[in-house]
Amino acid sequence: MEKLMDIYVPSLSRANKIAESHRTVGHLCRVPTLVPRIHVVAPEDQYDDYVASLDPLGVDVLSCPVNGIDKVRHWIGMRAQAMGQSTFCMMDDDLTFARRITPGDWHARQSTAEDIREMIEKVEQLLMQGYAAVGVSAREGNNRLTGDVKENTRMIRVLSFHTKTFLECEHGRVPVMEDFDVLLQLLRKGLPNVVTVNFLQGQRATQETGGCSDYRTLKNHSAAAEKLAELHKGFVSLRIKKNKGDFGVRKEVTIQWKKAFDSAGK
Numbered sequence: 001m002e003k004l005m006d007i008y009v010p011s012l013s014r015a016n017k018i019a020e021s022h023r024t025v026g027h028l029c030r031v032p033t034l035v036p037r038i039h040v041v042a043p044e045d046q047y048d049d050y051v052a053s054l055d056p057l058g059v060d061v062l063s064c065p066v067n068g069i070d071k072v073r074h075w076i077g078m079r080a081q082a083m084g085q086s087t088f089c090m091m092d093d094d095l096t097f098a099r100r101i102t103p104g105d106w107h108a109r110q111s112t113a114e115d116i117r118e119m120i121e122k123v124e125q126l127l128m129q130g131y132a133a134v135g136v137s138a139r140e141g142n143n144r145l146t147g148d149v150k151e152n153t154r155m156i157r158v159l160s161f162h163t164k165t166f167l168e169c170e171h172g173r174v175p176v177m178e179d180f181d182v183l184l185q186l187l188r189k190g191l192p193n194v195v196t197v198n199f200l201q202g203q204r205a206t207q208e209t210g211g212c213s214d215y216r217t218l219k220n221h222s223a224a225a226e227k228l229a230e231l232h233k234g235f236v237s238l239r240i241k242k243n244k245g246d247f248g249v250r251k252e253v254t255i256q257w258k259k260a261f262d263s264a265g266k
Contacts, residue, residue, distance in 0.1 A: 004034055004120050005127075005160070008062075009078045010041045010069065011093040015049035019057055022059045022094040027058050030113040034120065036060075039075060040093070043067065050226050068135050070178035080163045088258035089120075089160040092203065098139060100198045106143035106202060106237040119199040123160050132191035133183055134160040150193045153259040157181055158201055165191065173231060174224040180255060187257060190264030215218040229253060235260040 039060045042050040047063040080088040097111040115197040135155035169185045229236040241252040
């Protein structure tokens, strides 16, 4: 595959960390052909700081005029459309990547540059096969997955879409968990999603300084969970999740992804 899709990395208050080798951009930059297609999306008032950090890597920085991840994601979709990009990918800024050592065996190793290139190619191939949204499976729980891909399931941290289909969804209905809202809208239209099984990704920590910790609070997270359950009644239920840390006890959602897709009768 000659041309890899453009990858957008929304980031907030992490200019001093964004270029670290163990984070998303650092990993992606190990693939030279990917570098021109990486766009870090930063707030207008932090743009200069991000440019200073990323200029040595040759990574593009976009100054985003809107605030809130729901609005930022929609802005990215609009930007992809304006640039004539039929598909695009969004990745969280704090990811590590891995690959199963052998297909069918859940044991994994850290991804090489070639693994990362193949991962992006795999995601693009799946989009071209007709999936409305494509992701890379989370490291947590990957050991329970079988086969090469898993359809109509939870997708987090790496989200790829057909630009037109993404923009046909309603945006800005919840301030956080906005990705779940869009994915559920697609499934309820009968548009399937899929995640890779042999390629996987992980995150360093929930609510790490910067990023969503700058705007996500227990109050707006709970409100978003309740709104999501209201918007997708019958497919989303509420529960209490208990983890360590300041954001440990919170209202969360349980989502019946396959049921949402099946409801479309396709």
